Amino acid sequence: MTLAASHPEAGGSLWRRLWLYQAERFPLGKTAVLLAAFSASSISLSAHLAGRPLPDWGVFVAAWLVAIIFLFQLRACDEFKDLEDDRLYRPERPIPSGLVSLRLILSLAALAALLAIGLTLAITPMLLLPLALIWVWLGLMTAEFFVPAWLKARPFFYLVSHMAIMAFIDLYLTGAEWVPHGWLPPAGMWAFLALSLVNGCVLEIGRKTWAPASEKAGVETYSSLLGPTRSAQLWLVVGALAWLLLLSIGFLVGAPLTIGGVSAVLLAVMAATVWRFIGDPTADGQRRIDGFAGIWVLACYLLAGAVPLLPAGLTP
Numbered sequence: 001m002t003l004a005a006s007h008p009e010a011g012g013s014l015w016r017r018l019w020l021y022q023a024e025r026f027p028l029g030k031t032a033v034l035l036a037a038f039s040a041s042s043i044s045l046s047a048h049l050a051g052r053p054l055p056d057w058g059v060f061v062a063a064w065l066v067a068i069i070f071l072f073q074l075r076a077c078d079e080f081k082d083l084e085d086d087r088l089y090r091p092e093r094p095i096p097s098g099l100v101s102l103r104l105i106l107s108l109a110a111l112a113a114l115l116a117i118g119l120t121l122a123i124t125p126m127l128l129l130p131l132a133l134i135w136v137w138l139g140l141m142t143a144e145f146f147v148p149a150w151l152k153a154r155p156f157f158y159l160v161s162h163m164a165i166m167a168f169i170d171l172y173l174t175g176a177e178w179v180p181h182g183w184l185p186p187a188g189m190w191a192f193l194a195l196s197l198v199n200g201c202v203l204e205i206g207r208k209t210w211a212p213a214s215e216k217a218g219v220e221t222y223s224s225l226l227g228p229t230r231s232a233q234l235w236l237v238v239g240a241l242a243w244l245l246l247l248s249i250g251f252l253v254g255a256p257l258t259i260g261g262v263s264a265v266l267l268a269v270m271a272a273t274v275w276r277f278i279g280d281p282t283a284d285g286q287r288r289i290d291g292f293a294g295i296w297v298l299a300c301y302l303l304a305g306a307v308p309l310l311p312a313g314l315t316p
Contacts, residue, residue, distance in 0.1 A: 007097035021094045026075050035067040041305025042173035048308040049186035062119040063176040069112045070169050076109035077142040089218030124180045130172040137165050163200035170196035188252040195245040199297045205235045206293025211286045228281040232274045243267045253308040
């Protein structure tokens with residue numbers, strides 16, 4: 001099925017159209033900042049837990065670029081998987097409106113895979129295995145694990161199965177530090193991998209907790225499934241689980257008071273955000289939840305990665 005181009009910029013230059021696409025579907029600036037914290041924290045924590053010095057800066061840059069590629073490929077696969085729903089319910093989006101073609105986005109994702117392989121080889125060829133695991137899981141996600149109806153009827157299984165890819169990405173990112181030294185990650189790394197999965201859920205639930213006036217036909221959100229109050233409460237519960245995992249990382253790196261204390265303040269802000277939204281579930285409250293989800297995840301990774309680098313006297 002081919003739609004006539006309806007986007008006002010559909011006849012613009014390729015670079016202009018790609019710029020507009022990324023602004024709406026893959027905001028590169030915000031994504032790059034969050035992934036810089038994520039990738040640097042992963043490498044830093046791995047080195048700290050193993051008692052090794054930080055690797056060369058080139059490893060940080062390569063891992064960061066590969067993380068950006070992963071997230072872009074995830075977006076491209078979502079575009080493929082959701083195309084029919086977008087045509088029916090969200091025709092204003094870049095692909096169904098004719099701004100860019102699905103073939104173009106998938107082609108760019110495929111070319112990016114070649115770049116990811118090259119960057120991985122520059123770190124260590126042994127990292128190709130975690131790279132392959134991510135792509136296998138991404139393929140399974142795109143195929144809805146070959147049980148789309150079963151998953152659609154069980155949204156929380158759907159959420160966990162899809163957010164698990166964040167743990168696989170983190171396995172790759174931490175592996176940029178530990179794989180060159182052997183096939184076993186440092187003791188305690190499980191907590192950080194679990195944090196990545198849970199924080200993926202924080203982002204996803206926060207992104208899909210909407211005000212009643214914002215709900216749209218054909219768009220699945222947790223607020224339409226559970227109601228805005230229970231969706232916001234679920235977001236807070238998942239945030240509290242992330243806090244417990246972050247606290248466990250604090251104990252692992254010898255800074256439970258610093259990491260646990262700062263993140264507890266942020267968790268209190270999250271709770272206040274939820275309380276305010278429950279009392280007045282408006283579009284502004286919806287945006288506050290979505291925005292704070294990103295702040296929470298960014299803070300988690302900065303705390304986990306940067307605090308272990310501080311002098312011992314500064315981390316009670």
